[in-house]
Amino acid sequence: MSLRVSRRTVLAALAAGIVGAAIGLRRYWPGGDVTRDARRLAALLRHPDSAAWLGRFYLEVNPREADAALLVTLIGAARGPALPPASPSTDEALRADLEERIRNDFIYSNTVEVDGWLLSLTEARLCALVSLLRDASPGIDA
Amino acid sequence: MIEDARRLPEDTLIETDLAIIGAGAAGITIARELAGTDIQICLLESGGLEFEQDTQNLYTGENDGRWYFPLDKCRLRYFGGSTNHWGGWCRPLTPIDFEVRDWVPYSGWPITRADLDPYYERAQTVTETGPLRYDATAFWEEQTGAKMLPLSLGLITTTFFQYSPPTRFGTRYRKDIEQAANVRALLHATVTEIETSETGAEVTGLRIATLGGPSFRVRARRYILATGAIENPRLLLLSNRAQPAGVGNTHDLVGRFFMEHPHVPGVAGMVTSRPEAFNTAYTQHLSLADSIVHAALIPTDALLRRERLQQAVFTIGVMGVFTAENLASAAPADQQRARDIFNLQRDLDPARATDHPPAGYNDWPPAGALGANCTFGCACEQAPNPDSRVTLSDERDALGLPRARLDWRLSEADKLSLNRIVRAVAEEFGAQSLGRVRPALSDDGNWPGETIGGYHHMGTTRMADSPDLGVVDANCRVHGVANLYIAGSSVFTTGGASNPTLTIVALALRLADHMRIQSS
Numbered sequence: 001m002s003l004r005v006s007r008r009t010v011l012a013a014l015a016a017g018i019v020g021a022a023i024g025l026r027r028y029w030p031g032g033d034v035t036r037d038a039r040r041l042a043a044l045l046r047h048p049d050s051a052a053w054l055g056r057f058y059l060e061v062n063p064r065e066a067d068a069a070l071l072v073t074l075i076g077a078a079r080g081p082a083l084p085p086a087s088p089s090t091d092e093a094l095r096a097d098l099e100e101r102i103r104n105d106f107i108y109s110n111t112v113e114v115d116g117w118l119l120s121l122t123e124a125r126l127c128a129l130v131s132l133l134r135d136a137s138p139g140i141d142a
Numbered sequence: 143m144i145e146d147a148r149r150l151p152e153d154t155l156i157e158t159d160l161a162i163i164g165a166g167a168a169g170i171t172i173a174r175e176l177a178g179t180d181i182q183i184c185l186l187e188s189g190g191l192e193f194e195q196d197t198q199n200l201y202t203g204e205n206d207g208r209w210y211f212p213l214d215k216c217r218l219r220y221f222g223g224s225t226n227h228w229g230g231w232c233r234p235l236t237p238i239d240f241e242v243r244d245w246v247p248y249s250g251w252p253i254t255r256a257d258l259d260p261y262y263e264r265a266q267t268v269t270e271t272g273p274l275r276y277d278a279t280a281f282w283e284e285q286t287g288a289k290m291l292p293l294s295l296g297l298i299t300t301t302f303f304q305y306s307p308p309t310r311f312g313t314r315y316r317k318d319i320e321q322a323a324n325v326r327a328l329l330h331a332t333v334t335e336i337e338t339s340e341t342g343a344e345v346t347g348l349r350i351a352t353l354g355g356p357s358f359r360v361r362a363r364r365y366i367l368a369t370g371a372i373e374n375p376r377l378l379l380l381s382n383r384a385q386p387a388g389v390g391n392t393h394d395l396v397g398r399f400f401m402e403h404p405h406v407p408g409v410a411g412m413v414t415s416r417p418e419a420f421n422t423a424y425t426q427h428l429s430l431a432d433s434i435v436h437a438a439l440i441p442t443d444a445l446l447r448r449e450r451l452q453q454a455v456f457t458i459g460v461m462g463v464f465t466a467e468n469l470a471s472a473a474p475a476d477q478q479r480a481r482d483i484f485n486l487q488r489d490l491d492p493a494r495a496t497d498h499p500p501a502g503y504n505d506w507p508p509a510g511a512l513g514a515n516c517t518f519g520c521a522c523e524q525a526p527n528p529d530s531r532v533t534l535s536d537e538r539d540a541l542g543l544p545r546a547r548l549d550w551r552l553s554e555a556d557k558l559s560l561n562r563i564v565r566a567v568a569e570e571f572g573a574q575s576l577g578r579v580r581p582a583l584s585d586d587g588n589w590p591g592e593t594i595g596g597y598h599h600m601g602t603t604r605m606a607d608s609p610d611l612g613v614v615d616a617n618c619r620v621h622g623v624a625n626l627y628i629a630g631s632s633v634f635t636t637g638g639a640s641n642p643t644l645t646i647v648a649l650a651l652r653l654a655d656h657m658r659i660q661s662s
Contacts, residue, residue, distance in 0.1 A: 045489045046485075046489050047482075047486070047489055050481065050482035050483075050485035050486060051482075051486060051489070053482055054483075054486060095490060095491070098490060099491070102575075103572075103574075106295075106569045106570075106573035107573050111568070111572070116580045116581070117479070118565065118568040118569075118578065119486075119572075120572060123486060123490060127486065
């Protein structure tokens, strides 16, 4: 599956008030590829059924984010450590990067209720990403 | 000396220095403190040494506000009072609880926590608890050998309850009362009226009845009313022969400001993939050499001040654990979401993205536990509210006295404060990777129907420097009545979120000291 940045993505990102997106839509890593980034992020969640279920809940409330490229962008735009020039070489490093963004989400109240659970926006969007990728490729783990 | 008042001759007049009405935690504490002094004491108890249904029925009353427990099920009316069934939970009020907080109406005691600290120290002994170190995390880490939760956002912090055995004052201290030469305890002696001078400025005596037995009177130099936060105002209000509004009620405050600690069962759920972080002290009572403790969570003072919130305290209950075995099987539908949240946390946690159970210690977590599904218990502060009150019913009890009517009211502000603190717990736990929280409260000011109290009756003869704002002064003397004092949680100006018994005992010890000074 190819993930292209659509006009809708740009508008949705602008509507979401993402400064980074306003300057110029970026991928998770500056030099990254959005399709690869999306798959790599989603692959961190080794229980895709759980993530997808939560992700569907999130997307029901936030339908304008039902765009994998947008989600990758928003996840990358979350407050966190400076993005490395290239993707972290290991899943552990990527998890650590996300953990920092998730921590910041909770510190700065960038949270969302998903079926009543208070989640960080970053983790909710990761779940949404898994949900979208599974819907795009049924039967394939994201 | 302990006697049965039913054996007194009719119309007996007992003269003494100090009459204490009620032999519960407060009354027994004061009598014990003054045992062996020159002060002659008459301790009056409505019940006997054991539970008796006909006496207990005198507690029956009406509930006229939001749902509340039947009043005759809240308290025990016999020697030892409600310590005969209390759970033993002890924790002092915190310093901020005593302060004027401009966001909490009618807040601000006329005394500080520092004023009570020496009495809290002594109350620890009376309640047979350990050191007065409730918020000293490092101390309890050393005592328990366990690390407490790493909470660093400044939103919530760990506190500790201590457990009294629980001390049953009626049995534990009965011998002290029996052997005190200057204490005469009369059982089955129900005070039916506080008699005052015509102006109401002085108590002149007590009228006392027994069920099916004689009536008699007690005349004392000083009187202490210690019958609980529903019976104290009831007795003041019904004693209206000289003053139609009742004793000490010039400003229409007696019975108002009834407070509880609202409890919302399952105020939030929580799933953790780091069960080892919640050491045994959080999940069960931990027995140490000289104390039994239980860790709990409270908002920090900084959060309370910054966001203008009221107190709350949370305990953690474990509903179940996630193991490799039960995760491999199908989950019941109602547990699937908790499992989804657990999976999400584990997948995103760099230290937990494996199926290896954490190394635990003590009794927690159990072998093989990868995570836990928990619930929070909570008790929170109710802001003083003059419309939440005890009045007199049109119904009468077996002695012909008006029964109590309770109109318990909670405010939207009380609920919104609790909402915010639950979310603060969620944010702190999320930021520390300790777990994900599911607040169960609606995001508005409406209290859920299942909200209950903790059997903590407070505030109905509140303490304040000004008679416009309170029934008793800083020494627990009733404003405008020279020789009448009140002991117990009815004098609490605000209730914090701490179980009241330890503070009741501390205030009783302080009042006993005051009596000693007054008598010398």
